Amino acid sequence: MSKLLEILGCRYPIIQGPIGLFNSPEMVAAVSNAGAYGMLALGFVGDPDEVKRLVDDVRKLTDKPFGANLMLMNPHNEKILSILAGAGIKAVTTSVGSPAKVYPIIHNLGMKGIHVVLALQHAKSAVSAGADGLVVVGSEAGGLRTVNPESSTMVLVPLVADFVSVPIVAAGGIADSRGYKAAFALGAQGVQVGTRFLASEESPAFEQWRRAIVECGDGGTDLLPSKNTRMAERVIITPWIREKKADPTVKCIADELDYQPAKTGHYDRAAFGGGQVSALIRDVKSVKEIVAEMVS
Ligand SMILES: Cc1cc2nc3c(=O)[nH]c(=O)nc-3n(C[C@H](O)[C@H](O)[C@H](O)COP(=O)(O)O)c2cc1C
Structure with a gap:
């Protein structure tokens, strides 16, 4: 079993990309029931009751592992993490911000964390800060990123793989079995998929x-x-x-x-x-x- 699958505890190394303001417990549960890793988007959620409600709604629909994404500028992360740990969630992803302060908290709660990076320099500093894995997102990906001239998945994933030893999850441009297979050839142990799941029957997209x-x-x-x-x-x-x-x-x-x-x-x-x-x-x-x- 790969290190990534050990962290996620699911059958297939596929993480559902979190979608900012949008959560569909049906989609998170459907992804986990399909053997992949469903993901709540908690980056913009501040209310602990909302976190509990979302976790409960997913739990009613699946007994399989699922996770949550936190954005590091959210001041409520410590509280959110303790709710997630209490609910039995074993792995989260963290995005947008410096991971230095949050990783000791994640580890003290007995969880693992995978940090989302868009560039090699951030990959190296996330590993130094204690990240257990990296989601490496190429410039073709959907959603929020920086205006910096960042590399595509095809370049960034093998580049990061040359410099880190934690498991890498490739993201950006993966929608089918061709992209999935290519990610492993590039040095990733798994993939994160955003846009393809948005165009699913269970998606929160209107x-x-x-x-x-x-x-x-x-x-x-x-x-x-x-x-x-x-x-x-x-x-x-x-x-x-x-x-x-x-x-x-x-x-x-x-x-x-x-x-x-x-x-x-x-x-x-x-x-x-x-x-x-x-x-x-x-x-x-x-x-x-x-x-x-x-x-x-
Ligand atoms: C509308 C939208 C919102 C997103 N919101 C988040 C988010 O809250 N946190 C995050 O880490 N990534 C976010 N992402 C990125 C996805 O989780 C994923 O990494 C990306 O979509 C992968 O590229 P793909 O769209 O080519 O599959 C978002 C993507 C989209 C399209």
Whole structure:
């Protein structure tokens, strides 16, 4: 058994990518029931009752292992971690921020932590800070990242593998059995999959979002920088984004996007987060079918 599977405790080394503001206990449980590692996104959750509710909702649907993602700028992480440990969760991932302070807490609670990195330098410092593994995310991935000129999965995964000895999880651009197999050839012990699971039947993505992924073709995503931070979001280019890009008076498209259109009704300007791999996704399938095809 690989070191990564020992950490995760599941059958297949596939982690479901956490999706920022969106949680679907049905999807987390479906991923775990399919033999992979379902993941709650707790990066923006502050209320301990909300954490307990989400964990309970998943637990009602699966007795298999699942985890959670924490963002390191969240001031509630210590409390969240003790709730997760109390609920029997054995492994978490950590993103966006310095891992130095949180890893002693994770280890004192008897858990393992895998840190999400976008560059070699951060991979090295995460290992020094005690990370038990790394999710190495290439620049083609969907969702939030930095505006730095980062490397693609094909370059970054073997590069990090040359310098660290902890297990590596490749992320960015993996949607099917071809990407899954390639990740191992690059030096990873497993994969993290975001966009492909977003276009699943159990996904928290609303209908328009799933359709945007399925209809997205080659070159159909863009990395849009925000105005006041060094962060950027990879989203699917919609007619609204195309219009704004052609308008020289628009300074920052990312800041005008609507990240929760289900609440506001502004679907025209919605942020459909998705990676370049959307071009390979042509249907909405069940999580079980996605995992079965990937490991086939
Ligand atoms: C809309 C969206 C939100 C995301 N939110 C998070 C997050 O909260 N934490 C995190 O570590 N990664 C986040 N990610 C990254 C995914 O977990 C995963 O690493 C990435 O999607 C993998 O690349 P792929 O989309 O090519 O599969 C997000 C991705 C998307 C598309």
